Amino acid sequence: MKVSFRFRLHIVDQTLPKGSYAQTALVDLDNDGRLEYVVGQSHGDIFWYDYQDPDHWTRHLLGTDSPSDVGAVALDVDGDGWMDLVTGGAWYRNSRDPQVPFSRIVFDPALSAVHDVTVADIDGDGRPEVLTMSDKNDLRWYKIPDDPTLPWTSHYIGAPVHAGLSVGDLNGNGKLDVVRTDVWFENPAGRGTAWAEHPIGPNTPPPPDFQPHFAFNATYSVVCDVNGNGKQDIVFTDAEIPGGQIWWMENLDGQGLAWKRHDVYVWDPEQEPRRGAYHSLYVGDLDGDGDFDILSCEMEAVGGECPPRWYVWENVDGRGGDWREHVILDANLGGHAAVVGDVTGNGKLDVIAKPWRPVAYNALGGRMFIGFLESLNAGADCEFEPKGE
DSSP: OOOOOEEEEEEEESOOOSSOEEEEEEEOSSSSSSOEEEEEETTSOEEEEEEEETTEEEEEEEESOOOOSSOOEEEOTTSSSSOEEEETTEEEEOOSOTTSOOEEEESOTTOOSOOEEEEEOSSSSSSOEEEEEETTEEEEEEEOOSSTTSOOEEEEEEOOOSBOEEEEOSSSSSSOEEEETTEEEEOTTSSSSOOEEEEOOOOOOOOTTOOOGGGTTBEEEEEEOTTSSSSOEEEEEEOSSTTOOEEEEEETTSSSSSEEEEEEEOOOTTTSOOOOOOOOOEEEOSSSSSSOEEEEEOOSTTOOSSOOOEEEEEETTSSSSOEEEEEEEOSSOOOEEEEEEOSSSSSOOEEEEEOSSOOTTSTTTTOOOEEEEEEEEOOSSOEEEOOOO
16 A cells, blocks of 8 residues: 655744754643643753644743753653753753743753753663763763752763664563663663673764764664564664665564664665755654654755755565655755654644754755644655745
């Protein structure tokens, strides 16, 4: 059966202050049962958007002076039933009033420039912990104290790389392990106090013409069972290099000790122009057939040889052996740190993304923007419908 992915593009905002933007989330901040969009400047202001309809959003200031570079995660830190935001070494307590910015509370003043942030129960106590990483800090997890306004205790996991943090049970023992692009760290006791490092396999080396420090060992990763055999695999994108690849590593033995690479997309310079970096990754069921599909976008700031596009790779056989590429946006607008969720409340998965930094030749005249792809569900063809300026 032919599957199509149809979305309508809406421009949420073109008036954001200048800066580099990441720190994205889709989360219900105001307890109205609907998702709000969060985006923040690197080391600057953080904003959240209250959805009214696809063409109408209200922007609010969430907080100022973010210590984070790229990463953020939504979490009810203080357990009061209202979602907060963690960025770098600070968390922002929900003010419960859209007109009042969240309170900024520093839990580690030495932690800054964080690229990856995620949440998981690392020590098995039934409560979430916060994991962070960048190439300027180590890979670590934080225990949140009963009084989260006090300093949080950090625990070392491993040496850092620029990006590629994810969490999952890779050896099937019921304890959460940690992925870091090229290796994974086994949590043998399930308490996060001792870690055993195991190789996964190499990612794509930066091309000779693009080798800044952040281009090495920089991926997005997601732990999931791609082929449906009950073993946890890992999906990767090359997040910081032009001409990058998308692939998944099959967990052959279910113990994370034997891996087989399966390519989803590999650039062939004989067949097409070089694409921009894939600094987004969502893995989930995007066509309703019960298996895992992959979504990503090309960046503007680390661009390719043609205007950037947004993609879905359909898991055709349901086992990760046959992938069909769908272009879901081709409008000379790049995407970075895309998030996916049912924003409109109609049961369909929508997509929101923005550039890290816009380029002067994008479709909006070099303006910073937030793009919302409203899901129109399956139709006759894969297409997008531009709307807005």
